[in-house]
Amino acid sequence: MKLQGLYAITPELADNDDLLRRVTLALEGGARFVQYRNKQAAASPVLALQQAQRLLARCHEFDAKLIINDNLKLALEIGADGVHLGREDGDLAAARQALGADKILGVSCYKELDRAREAQRCGADYIAFGSFFNSTTKPAALRAPIEILQLAKHEFGSLNLAIVAIGGITLENAPSLINAGAGSGARSGADAVAVISDLFDAPDIRARAAAFSKLFE
Secondary structure (H helix, E strand, O other): OOOOEEEEEOOOOOOHHHHHHHHHHHHHOOOOEEEEOOOHHHHOHHHHHHHHHHHHHHHHHOOOEEEEEOOHHHHHHHOOOEEEEOOOOOOHHHHHHHHOOOOEEEEEEEOOHHHHHHHHHOOOOEEEEOOOOOOOOOOOOOOOOOHHHHHHHHHHHHHOOEEEEEOOOOOOOHHHHHOOOOOOOOOOOOOEEEEOHHHHOOOOHHHHHHHHHHOOO
16 A cells, blocks of 8 residues: 555654544544654653554554554564654664565655665655654754655656655645645645644544545545
């Protein structure tokens, strides 16, 4: 399954029930890819394991995929659907080998096409660029130009390598990333948008997920 549409990234919560409730609403709204990201839980392997296991089971109830952020060991331990790795999170080729061919490998490429090329050579399934807008999650993140999505689509679009946009994405600015460089309305930018705050801080998470999903119809 190629990663596309809304890519929901979990908020950092210590309350397992609240986390599961919010993710369930996003799944009910149409999210089919969820990334478990909790830097706070990294200090508590037991909490991370509990949350990841519960999220994996819930995602599979909705025929959705759970991808683990920055933690290959945890992804392998629970049998997650994949892992997402940043620059400091380990060797990409080794991760691909450990995951096997049927799992998802995602790679943060920031604003670097050379890193995207390395990810493609190592067998990545998707490449993520950003931050495109001011992000409350990573306020110090380097900004990427929207044009990089168009360049990546041109270079990697025919290779079945999904292109993900991340960083400060809202329902209002997402279309500029999905349609980056498009003169006729055809999607020539991101295949998926990764969203945290604008999704999980919304008054109605289910409705917001549905609205994001509708952008890709």
